[in-house]
Amino acid sequence: xxxxxxxxxxxxxxxxxxxxxxxxxxxxxxxAPEPADNPTTPEKVxxxxxxxxDPRLSSSGTVSCASCHNVMAGGEDNxxxxxxxxxxxxxxxxxxxxxxxxxATQFWDGRAPSLEAQAKGxxxxxxxxxxxxxxxxxxxxxxxxxxxxxxxxxxxxxxxxNADNAAKAIAAYERTxxxxxxxxxxxxxxDLKALNEQQTRGMQLFKDTGCAACHSGPGFNGSQNGQAxxxxxxKFPTIENAALEAQxxxxxxxxxxxxxxxxxxxxxxxxxTLRNIALTAPYFHNGKVKTLTEAVTIMAKTQLGKDLTExxxxxxxxxxxxxxxxxxxxxxxxxxxxxxxTFDYE
Amino acid sequence: xxxxxxxxxxxxxxxxxxxxxxxxxxxxxxxAPEPADNPTTPEKVxxxxxxxxDPRLSSSGTVSCASCHNVMAGGEDNxxxxxxxxxxxxxxxxxxxxxxxxxATQFWDGRAPSLEAQAKGxxxxxxxxxxxxxxxxxxxxxxxxxxxxxxxxxxxxxxxxNADNAAKAIAAYERTxxxxxxxxxxxxxxDLKALNEQQTRGMQLFKDTGCAACHSGPGFNGSQNGQAxxxxxxKFPTIENAALEAQxxxxxxxxxxxxxxxxxxxxxxxxxTLRNIALTAPYFHNGKVKTLTEAVTIMAKTQLGKDLTExxxxxxxxxxxxxxxxxxxxxxxxxxxxxxxTFDYE
Numbered sequence: 077x078x079x080x081x082x083x084x085x086x087x088x089x090x091x092x093x094x095x096x097x098x099x100x101x102x103x104x105x106x107x108a109p110e111p112a113d114n115p116t117t118p119e120k121v122x123x124x125x126x127x128x129x130d131p132r133l134s135s136s137g138t139v140s141c142a143s144c145h146n147v148m149a150g151g152e153d154n155x156x157x158x159x160x161x162x163x164x165x166x167x168x169x170x171x172x173x174x175x176x177x178x179x180a181t182q183f184w185d186g187r188a189p190s191l192e193a194q195a196k197g198x199x200x201x202x203x204x205x206x207x208x209x210x211x212x213x214x215x216x217x218x219x220x221x222x223x224x225x226x227x228x229x230x231x232x233x234x235x236x237x238n239a240d241n242a243a244k245a246i247a248a249y250e251r252t253x254x255x256x257x258x259x260x261x262x263x264x265x266x267d268l269k270a271l272n273e274q275q276t277r278g279m280q281l282f283k284d285t286g287c288a289a290c291h292s293g294p295g296f297n298g299s300q301n302g303q304a305x306x307x308x309x310x311k312f313p314t315i316e317n318a319a320l321e322a323q324x325x326x327x328x329x330x331x332x333x334x335x336x337x338x339x340x341x342x343x344x345x346x347x348x349t350l351r352n353i354a355l356t357a358p359y360f361h362n363g364k365v366k367t368l369t370e371a372v373t374i375m376a377k378t379q380l381g382k383d384l385t386e387x388x389x390x391x392x393x394x395x396x397x398x399x400x401x402x403x404x405x406x407x408x409x410x411x412x413x414x415x416x417x418t419f420d421y422e
Numbered sequence: 423x424x425x426x427x428x429x430x431x432x433x434x435x436x437x438x439x440x441x442x443x444x445x446x447x448x449x450x451x452x453x454a455p456e457p458a459d460n461p462t463t464p465e466k467v468x469x470x471x472x473x474x475x476d477p478r479l480s481s482s483g484t485v486s487c488a489s490c491h492n493v494m495a496g497g498e499d500n501x502x503x504x505x506x507x508x509x510x511x512x513x514x515x516x517x518x519x520x521x522x523x524x525x526a527t528q529f530w531d532g533r534a535p536s537l538e539a540q541a542k543g544x545x546x547x548x549x550x551x552x553x554x555x556x557x558x559x560x561x562x563x564x565x566x567x568x569x570x571x572x573x574x575x576x577x578x579x580x581x582x583x584n585a586d587n588a589a590k591a592i593a594a595y596e597r598t599x600x601x602x603x604x605x606x607x608x609x610x611x612x613d614l615k616a617l618n619e620q621q622t623r624g625m626q627l628f629k630d631t632g633c634a635a636c637h638s639g640p641g642f643n644g645s646q647n648g649q650a651x652x653x654x655x656x657k658f659p660t661i662e663n664a665a666l667e668a669q670x671x672x673x674x675x676x677x678x679x680x681x682x683x684x685x686x687x688x689x690x691x692x693x694x695t696l697r698n699i700a701l702t703a704p705y706f707h708n709g710k711v712k713t714l715t716e717a718v719t720i721m722a723k724t725q726l727g728k729d730l731t732e733x734x735x736x737x738x739x740x741x742x743x744x745x746x747x748x749x750x751x752x753x754x755x756x757x758x759x760x761x762x763x764t765f766d767y768e
Binding site for chain 1: 477483489492501704715742754755757761762764
């Protein structure tokens with residue numbers, strides 16, 4: 077009897093309305109778009125993976141791309157501000173590298189139009205990886221004998237070790253960092269039982285509350301295939317809230333205004349992907365909000381003027397849990413050695 | 423004609439004396455000794471690999487075992503002193519984790535008799551990983567849902583998440599970190615052409631100069647199968663040298679005396695393995711010597727009272743290059759998530 081009731085429940089749960097829902101939602105593509113001048117090749121990806129994990133690209137020899145964008149975890153560091161060289165703490169929370177190939181722009185303020193442009197930034201940022209210049213980085217890369225053949229294989233030519241190629245290789249690697257087959261993706265692909273009841277409620281609430289207006293598309297980031305769709309930037313907070321401001325200081329950061337110096341861009345930030353969001357606490361550009369449920373509650377309040385009940389926020393957070401994908405199996409890279417020597421690290 | 427001369431040269435090079443030499447040297451075992459109370463199992467190794475790479479075992483959430491003992495590189499960080507939480511720099515150079523299972527003792531001063539005991543140290547060292555206690559570590563491990571089943575699979579029981587098991591898992595993983603099939607190992611196994619001419623000269627010099635008196639056995643660390651053989655500790659410098667002392671300050675560190683408080687142990691240090699030594703610059707307990715050739719020259723002077731010519735030092739360094747082994751292919755671990763939350767990192 078119990079089994080029969082369960083079966084009837086399951087059938088009702090996976091009924092007509094749920095099936096109709098599936099068609100509205102888009103699964104994550106398993107291949108990232110590639111720029112014409114940097115097609116993805118296995119040789120570039122392999123070199124990029126090595127560079128991405130090489131702490132010798134920092135002034136102290138201790139910070140690699142992976143230090144703050146950890147691909148063994150949710151693609152970042154679960155800190156409010158990341159720790160760079162000399163224990164300096166960055167002003168914005170590190171965005172995830174997973175599925176970043178599907179973002180129409182990079183960094184919270186969108187100051188890099190491509191993964192290639194993004195990759196060059198942190199290396200010479202004084203509070204991140206602290207190298208004085210890319211010229212200094214290239215000097216190191218050329219001193220490490222194993223890098224020259226890897227660059228030659230990836231880019232051809234006898235003098236392929238340079239900053240542009242390093243950035244291209246890192247970007248090519250990042251385009252392989254895709255996490256498909258989340259419970260959500262299975263649902264979107266027609267497996268109507270992939271989401272549990274709470275997640276299905278949360279999905280409906282996510283839509284009805286208006287979250288999907290900005291967090292649209294397969295990346296839940298306002299983009300389609302790496303191009304702007306419903307919108308790449310949004311003002312945060314859109315609706316002023318003195319209590320939240322006092323608690324979290326969201327408006328201390330002027331966001332995209334720093335890039336454009338256009339008043340209309342004040343407090344605008346990139347709409348971040350919600351893929352794997354359950355693994356990337358704490359939340360928002362300043363990383364001040366510690367739990368996903370609270371982040372959902374704040375978003376509804378400041379962006380949509382809605383007060384969610386605790387149950388509603390928990391339901392939406394449960395839906396967001398379903399966006400945690402499958403992480404591709406990766407072989408650990410072995411960094412080429414600087415035989416019998418070391419660099420002058422600070 | 424040129425080919426014939428080359429062939430004759432090669433035959434002479436791989437002649438009777440070289441063949442006799444091969445028999446004196448020991449290749450690295452491909453399997454590490456295991457303690458009776460912690461047999462190596464795939465489940466422990468997998469858990470240990472995850473723990474080893476998990477920065478959440480540090481107070482800042484930024485330092486894992488791998489930060490200073492990087493298995494993507496030579497098993498350490500190529501720095502004089504390692505950087506721990508809050509950019510604090512350790513007083514001794516990080517030893518390599520590769521082949522550490524063949525050391526009879528761990529740490530430069532031998533204060534840990536096993537890999538299990540070693541693994542517990544850095545996590546609660548205030549200038550390394552900075553956790554207040556292992557109790558605090560276990561609170562975190564229990565809060566991350568994915569760890570409980572991994573500990574249960576590795577150790578059985580319903581309450582397997584504890585400090586002893588974490589250390590056992592890390593040690594089990596470290597026992598898999600073996601680098602066989604170096605050029606030297608191929609030579610020791612009978613491939614008489616595995617070493618080039620300079621390396622063969624260096625090998626003979628290594629023996630004739632007296633280096634092998636301490637750096638004995640397959641690990642070149644005075645041990646056999648993880649047990650003391652020719653000696654685990656040696657005084658450094660054995661022969662005082664005012665000029666070197668002024669330059670490098672070797673005697674500022676009293677070494678094993680710190681552990682035993684026995685005057686006879688002053689300035690005694692563990693005989694470190696020479697396996698992969700070309701990848702682990704800078705050298706010595708204080709990491710003050712930047713190149714392998716210089717390290718060889720200093721060792722001959724301070725330990726054996728011999729002045730090597732530049733050529734002799736270069737030949738021995740070339741032989742030491744031949745101790746760089748093959749690094750096992752490893753799958754990158756995926757750390758279990760702390761879903762929708764993060765810890766209070768400093």
